[in-house]
Amino acid sequence: MDNEGDEVTFAIAQEPKKGMVALTEDGLGFVYTPGGKLGTDSFTYTAIDAYGNISLPATVSITIEKANSGVCYADMGGSRAHTAAVDLAEHGVFVGAKIGDSYFFEPERALSRGEFVAMALAAMDVSAEDVQMTGFCDDASIPTWAKGYAVSALNAGVVSGVSTAEGVAFRANDAITLNEAAVVLNRLLRVTDVDLSDYDVQDADNAWCAQAVANLQSVSVIESGRFSTDEMRSGVTRAQAAEILSAAMTLKDGRAGKGGLLSGIFG
Structure with missing residues (x-):
């Protein structure tokens, strides 16, 4: 919602150059997927309220670094929590199960x-x-x-x-x-x-x-x-x-x- 309490939706105004970006299923965030190149990237988006008013574009800057853990979860494609889950692995906090050559985080599993x-x-x-x-x-x-x-x-x-x-x-x-x-x-x-x-x-x-x-x-x-x-x-x-x-x-x-x-x- 915006400052006036109206529902807003988001739209990508300018695509990134080194990867792909998509809206999450709830429409409240973005998922950026790097295309394999390291370095910096960016994309812009706009917000649209219920009356069709469009905001000025906002820029999201991204730094793409090589992963240290080698972990990429097969069951988190498109999830906005994927990067955070990999971050836990990078810091040695938690790593999901590895079955064969794939890692699985089980994102919807409840924690005790x-x-x-x-x-x-x-x-x-x-x-x-x-x-x-x-x-x-x-x-x-x-x-x-x-x-x-x-x-x-x-x-x-x-x-x-x-x-x-x-x-x-x-x-x-x-x-x-x-x-x-x-x-x-x-x-x-x-x-x-x-x-x-x-x-x-x-x-x-x-x-x-x-x-x-x-x-x-x-x-x-x-x-x-x-x-x-x-x-x-x-x-x-x-x-x-x-x-x-x-x-x-x-x-x-x-x-x-x-x-x-x-x-x-x-x-």
Whole structure:
């Protein structure tokens, strides 16, 4: 929507020279596919509102670099999350399954709480603790690979666990919503609180996570309007996680280049 609340559509005004660009299925973004050449490229697009008014062209600049991981997912053609998924592989955060000569990300597969916390900590270069037991009351049900991340997340103040009749539980195998994922990332990134009135996140049902969501929108970790209210309340898919974690890594790397606001926080 534009500033007046009207629906807008996008159109490519000038095609790139070193690749192809197409609108995503939802019409809210673009997917650029390089043609095999490295270097810089660009394309321009316009926005058209419900009354046929056309905006001035806007330019998108692209840098095409050689991939270090060699990963290209066979099941993400045309997905706007493909680049983000490859970025996770490039940073050693997560690599999908390799079957034969092809990699598969399974973009619509839902993540568990343990999986997302582990990926988020890995994306922020936070190591898993070397532990056999976590101290959570549901320790027996926490996968071995997740235990070290659960303890690291607890020590860093990223998670506090869920109070149950048996004690505080981690619930590693439960689904995690995008709202919950936003709280985890906001605590990891320590984004300065923004004025909630500037963001469309005020809702009686999501007051507990509104600040985290607004903070992440303010630094473009979550793109404003990218996910619907229902999506924010639903389980995180691998594709969604890739998008926000890749954006979080970009923010982290930018901070490191300016003196490292995150450096040294976790020891």
